[in-house]
Every structure is written in structure tokens, then in C-alpha cells.
Amino acid sequence: MDNDIFRGKLVRLSAESSEVYAEHFSRWWHDSEYGRLLDLAPGMLFSPKRVKEWLEKELEKDPPEMWLFGIRALEGDKLIGFADLSGATPHGDTFVGIGIGEREYWSKGYGTEAMKLILRFAFVELGLHRVSLNVFDYNPRGIRSYEKAGFRHEGRAREMILREGQRADVLYMGVLREDWLKQFGAEYGL
Amino acid sequence: MDITTSLYTGKLVRLTRIELEKDPETLAEWSKDASLMRMLDETPARPLASEQIKKRLEKIEKEMDEKHEMFYFHIRPLEDERLLGWGKIYWILWPSQIANIELAIGPSEQRKGYGSDASRLFLRLAFDELNLNRLAVRLPAYNIRGIEFVKKFGFSEEVRRREVILRDGRRWDSLVFGLLRSEWSVNHG
Ligand SMILES: CC(C)(COP(=O)(O)OP(=O)(O)OC[C@H]1O[C@@H](n2cnc3c(N)ncnc32)[C@H](O)[C@@H]1OP(=O)(O)O)[C@@H](O)C(=O)NCCC(=O)NCCS
Numbered sequence: 017m018d019n020d021i022f023r024g025k026l027v028r029l030s031a032e033s034s035e036v037y038a039e040h041f042s043r044w045w046h047d048s049e050y051g052r053l054l055d056l057a058p059g060m061l062f063s064p065k066r067v068k069e070w071l072e073k074e075l076e077k078d079p080p081e082m083w084l085f086g087i088r089a090l091e092g093d094k095l096i097g098f099a100d101l102s103g104a105t106p107h108g109d110t111f112v113g114i115g116i117g118e119r120e121y122w123s124k125g126y127g128t129e130a131m132k133l134i135l136r137f138a139f140v141e142l143g144l145h146r147v148s149l150n151v152f153d154y155n156p157r158g159i160r161s162y163e164k165a166g167f168r169h170e171g172r173a174r175e176m177i178l179r180e181g182q183r184a185d186v187l188y189m190g191v192l193r194e195d196w197l198k199q200f201g202a203e204y205g206l
Numbered sequence: 207m208d209i210t211t212s213l214y215t216g217k218l219v220r221l222t223r224i225e226l227e228k229d230p231e232t233l234a235e236w237s238k239d240a241s242l243m244r245m246l247d248e249t250p251a252r253p254l255a256s257e258q259i260k261k262r263l264e265k266i267e268k269e270m271d272e273k274h275e276m277f278y279f280h281i282r283p284l285e286d287e288r289l290l291g292w293g294k295i296y297w298i299l300w301p302s303q304i305a306n307i308e309l310a311i312g313p314s315e316q317r318k319g320y321g322s323d324a325s326r327l328f329l330r331l332a333f334d335e336l337n338l339n340r341l342a343v344r345l346p347a348y349n350i351r352g353i354e355f356v357k358k359f360g361f362s363e364e365v366r367r368r369e370v371i372l373r374d375g376r377r378w379d380s381l382v383f384g385l386l387r388s389e390w391s392v393n394h395g
Contacts, residue, residue, distance in 0.1 A: 148367060171367075190367055
């Protein structure tokens with residue numbers, strides 16, 4: 017049994033203090049492209065103090081409603097993003113969210129590896145049956161990354177977004193425990 | 207433009223406000239039987255006392271007041287004040303002109319045409335008054351009548367989330383249906 021389930025070859029999933037999260041989240045959200053890839057609703061810019069207050073309430077909950085991790089690049093141990101699981105149901109389903117806030121780390125494999133780590137956590141530690149996500153159809157980088165991590169397409173909710181005068185769809189993707197085990201089980205000695 | 211036709215009155219039913227004194231009792235009665243809740247979504251069904259329901263309804267009113275992201279109505283017949291069901295347009299995201307819709311008719315009032323009449327009112331409200339461009343419905347794959355019902359109004363299946371629901375010892379898909387303004391017609395259903 018490989019116990020270091022939070023560490024890959026490029027990144028590790030980390031725990032961060034609410035101050036550190038708050039400072040980074042607040043800064044990352046000032047990048048409007050990042051915000052428009054992550055959220056359907058228009059971005060609101062918050063101070064680190066506001067983010068910290070919100071997070072502290074969230075992180076206090078025991079058991080957590082949200083499993084939040086930092087993503088640190090192993091090289092330099094730099095905090096480059098976050099990943100979270102939230103909205104877990106009694107049926108063993110949860111939604112995953114991920115964002116690499118430091119844009120110079122996009123498209124270099126960091127996000128996919130972080131996603132693979134959090135899926136492994138979801139399946140081997142939380143014992144979930146499936147993991148779900150939503151991604152916007154104007155985010156081919158995200159879509160490709162999730163396909164590589166084992167997600168399959170489950171449909172397209174049409175015209176969910178109106179931005180820059182154009183309507184865009186939201187894609188639903190999901191990965192079942194059984195399929196994930198077939199694809200990655202051997203890699204993790206399962 | 208026709209602003210004289212009532213948004214809230216159909217051929218059989220009316221969309222009305224919540225009656226905090228009387229409605230909780232009827233809703234509590236319906237919650238004794240899990241069938242209605244199980245048809246809507248994956249939230250575990252449980253019986254609720256009138257007091258619990260009253261609190262929930264008060265929360266809904268407060269939320270409608272403060273957030274403007276939901277329109278929630280109680281459905282009644284034209285001829286008396288009894289409660290037939292509820293309907294809501296919720297998770298409204300104004301910049302995207304989208305929302306979700308949920309409609310439920312009490313077990314003893316089903317199959318009398320109330321749902322279809324109410325649905326016509328909700329769709330007209332969504333498209334002609336709230337100016338939405340898209341409505342979505344979530345339904346468990348085992349809710350065959352619900353699926354036939356929404357299709358009758360022009361909704362089409364867009365998403366099939368596999369094995370999301372575990373009930374009665376087996377896994378079921380959870381579906382998302384969508385209806386665009388361009389696909390909506392007042393004559394549907
Ligand atoms: C989405 C995200 C987590 C993915 O992580 P990442 O480290 O950038 O992803 P990877 O480098 O592992 O994979 C990206 C893939 O997309 C491909 N790609 C990049 N840009 C693309 C484009 N314009 N069209 C098609 N494919 C593209 C890359 O080539 C790569 O695929 P490959 O390995 O087959 O060549 C990260 O980019 C991110 O955080 N983006 C900003 C916020 C965001 O979009 N969050 C997710 C919201 S659902």
C-alpha cells in the first residue's frame with residue numbers, strides 16, 4: 017500500500033492556513049480570465065480579509081462540507097492552485113473543482129496530475145462511487161485535462177452562459193470508481 | 207403584447223402565495239409518504255412535521271425577498287383554497303438568463319390536469335415576464351412520468367449523469383433536461 021497519496025511527480029496536495037489561501041485566492045480572482053473559466057456568475061473581487069472570513073467558517077465545519085487542498089509544485093514548493101471536493105451526497109457522488117491560479121503553470125501537466133491525486137483521494141480515502149464536474153465549452157484545456165484524468169462526457173447543458181454577446185454551453189463530465197480502477201488501479205498498486 | 211391575460215390564473219389552477227397558517231399541514235401530510243420527494247431528486251426523503259415545514263416556508267419567503275433568485279408559488283384550484291402542489295423557478299442567474307424549474311403536485315391531486323395547467327403558467331412567467339432564455343429540470347431516470355411530462359412541454363434530454371442515485375439497492379442515472387426560449391411555444395402540452 018502506497019501511503020503517499022497526496023504526492024505525485026510534479027505536484028502535491030497541501031494544507032494551507034486560511035491567511036495563505038485568502039491572499040492567493042484574492043489575487044488569482046483579479047485575473048478575469050481565470051474567474052470566467054471557473055464561475056458562471058460574474059466575478060466579484062474580494063479582499064483577502066473577506067476571503068479569510070468565508071474560508072474560516074467553511075474550514076471549521078467538522079466533518080467538512082468541502083475538502084479543500086492547495087496544489088503545490090514540488091519544484092520550489094510553490095503554491096500554484098487549489099482543488100476541492102464539495103457537495104458530497106449520501107449516494108457517494110461529489111463535485112470537484114480545480115484551478116491553477118498561477119497562469120505560467122497552465123498546460124504543463126500540473127493540473128491533470130493534481131486532478132488525478134484528488135480522484136485517488138476521493139476513491140481510496142473517501143470511498144466514493146463517482147466524481148462529477150462541470151466545465152465550460154470554451155475551456156478546451158480543462159476538457160482535455162479531465163479526459164486525461166479519466167473523466168467521461170455525460171452531456172451538454174445548452175446556452176448556460178452569456179458572455180461577450182455569445183452563448184456558451186456547460187459540459188457535464190463524470191468518472192465512476194469502477195472505470196477509474198480499470199484505468200489507474202495498476203498505477204497505484206490497487 | 208398582451209398584458210391583460212393573467213400570469214397567475216390558468217384554466218384549472220392559480221399560482222398563489224404561501225399560506226403560512228394552513229399549507230404546512232397539507233405538505234406534512236404529503237411528506238408521510240416518500241413517493242413525492244423521491245420523484246424530485248436524490249435528497250433523502252423523510253417525514254416532516256408541520257412546524258418544520260413552516261420554518262422552511264419562512265426561509266423561502268426570506269430568501270425570495272433578499273436574493274431575488276427564486277420565484278416560488280403554491281398551486282390552488284380556481285374554485286377553492288386547497289393546496290394542490292408547489293412550483294418554483296430557482297437558481298436564477300440573471301446575466302445568463304437561465305434558471306431551474308421544479309413542479310410538484312400532491313399525490314392525491316395527480317392525473318387531473320393540474321400539473322400541465324400550472325406548467326403552462328410557469329413557462330409563460332419564465333419566458334414572457336422574467337425574460338429567461340433557458341430553463342432546466344433535473345429528474346431521476348426512474349421518474350418515467352416526470353420525463354414524459356417535461357418532454358410534452360418541449361424539454362429535451364441534455365445530460366445523463368451516470369449512477370448518481372443509489373436507491374432500492376440499485377444505481378440510477380440523474381438527468382438534466384433543457385428548454386430554450388426558441389423551443390418554447392405557448393401551445394405546448
Ligand atoms: C484546467 C486546468 C486545471 C488544467 O490543468 P493544466 O495543468 O493546465 O492541464 P494539462 O497541462 O495537464 O493538460 C492540458 C491539456 O489541454 C491541451 N490544451 C491546452 N490548450 C488547448 C486548446 N486551446 N485547445 C485544445 N487543447 C488544449 C494541452 O495540450 C493538454 O493536453 P495534452 O497533454 O494532450 O497535450 C488549468 O489549466 C487551470 O486551472 N486553468 C484555469 C482555471 C480553470 O480553467 N479551471 C477549471 C474550471 S472547470
